[in-house]
Amino acid sequence: MHEVSIVMSIIDIARQQAEKASASAIEEIELDIGSLSGIELSALDFAWNQAVKETVLENAKRTINHIEGRAECLDCNTVLQYNIITTLVHLAGDT
Amino acid sequence: MCVTCGCSSGSNSDTHHHGDHSHDHSHGNQKTIIDVEKDVLQQNNLLAERNRGYFYAKNIFALNLVSSPGSGKTSLLERTLTDLKGELEFAVIEGDQQTSNDADRIHATGTKVAQINTGKGCHLDSHMVLHAIEGMKLKDNSILFIENVGNLVCPAMFDLGEKERVVIISVTEGDDKPLKYPDMFHSSTLCVINKTDLLPYVPFDIEKVKANAKKVNHKLEIIEVSCTSGEGLQDWYGWLKSKMLVPETV
Numbered sequence A: 001m002h003e004v005s006i007v008m009s010i011i012d013i014a015r016q017q018a019e020k021a022s023a024s025a026i027e028e029i030e031l032d033i034g035s036l037s038g039i040e041l042s043a044l045d046f047a048w049n050q051a052v053k054e055t056v057l058e059n060a061k062r063t064i065n066h067i068e069g070r071a072e073c074l075d076c077n078t079v080l081q082y083n084i085i086t087t088l089v090h091l092a093g094d095t
Numbered sequence B: 001m002c003v004t005c006g007c008s009s010g011s012n013s014d015t016h017h018h019g020d021h022s023h024d025h026s027h028g029n030q031k032t033i034i035d036v037e038k039d040v041l042q043q044n045n046l047l048a049e050r051n052r053g054y055f056y057a058k059n060i061f062a063l064n065l066v067s068s069p070g071s072g073k074t075s076l077l078e079r080t081l082t083d084l085k086g087e088l089e090f091a092v093i094e095g096d097q098q099t100s101n102d103a104d105r106i107h108a109t110g111t112k113v114a115q116i117n118t119g120k121g122c123h124l125d126s127h128m129v130l131h132a133i134e135g136m137k138l139k140d141n142s143i144l145f146i147e148n149v150g151n152l153v154c155p156a157m158f159d160l161g162e163k164e165r166v167v168i169i170s171v172t173e174g175d176d177k178p179l180k181y182p183d184m185f186h187s188s189t190l191c192v193i194n195k196t197d198l199l200p201y202v203p204f205d206i207e208k209v210k211a212n213a214k215k216v217n218h219k220l221e222i223i224e225v226s227c228t229s230g231e232g233l234q235d236w237y238g239w240l241k242s243k244m245l246v247p248e249t250v
Ligand SMILES: Nc1nc2c(ncn2[C@@H]2O[C@H](COP(=O)(O)OP(=O)(O)O)[C@@H](O)[C@H]2O)c(=O)[nH]1
Pocket: B067, B068, B069, B070, B071, B072, B073, B074, B075, B076, B150, B194, B195, B196, B197, B198, B225, B226, B227, B228, B229
């Protein structure tokens, strides 16, 4: 459940940005989360609901952009999907 | 105003392209969109760099020991601190949710130790380590072991400012663990396989675990040890010393 730490950081950053912009509320927050980031979305969800209470993000609508992992073949520069950490073997000509 | 593209709130609707993503947003009624583009772990990473700078300046070799509970992190430290006493200077930071049991075990070897209790927290972070080292008066040219909370998932994301991350796996845990918990093996530089004295009693294929670990991190170094029988510990000590003896450039 390191997602709790993640959510706390997000709240901190949001609060700082809101203060800087003299905003009275944050209505919406958009997050980019990559598939290799080590964040489990259901855990993030659970942590979020608990952690945002009585913070600037309590009523903010949350949008998550899922970013696909990508790898590039060093031999032929083909870009491959890479969503779990493992060794990829790409033979030129394959896709 | 949109921070990235600088558009003012004059127009009503814009399509933005910021790097590799784009989004629509309207600039009507007082609403402002702020592009933050900040890593959520930035605060942790910042303090980790601060710790790293401190270690660098004092030539302290800091290691972050990670594993599931019971793999033998504290046992490996007890052996190391006892066997290399007098040869190298050590200090230890112990991370656990509760108790000072591990700090007591380290203290018994005569080594300087600080205990961090994370309470409900499932990992150490760079801020906790920063506080711990503030009170420790670490010696120059020493080794600092940081034993993380037993957990094969959460500590992976949190840089503490260490030079090397050592993941410990014991032969009773199953040889598929590197594939099941790839983040930890991916972010580590050395893997210590512990409890090899138990190999005759468990169906654990040591070649398979190595292959699996290499699959998620082909640069990972691997050392096999038994803290109980002492087998392989010389390899671990050799590794430690080789890292310490890096000649200083003048
Ligand atoms: N058989 C065997 N047991 C070990 C070995 N190393 C540690 N243990 C035992 O494993 C248990 C957990 O060890 P500990 O060092 O507390 O693990 P930690 O939670 O990773 O710090 C203890 O009962 C140790 O005595 C080993 O090499 N062989």
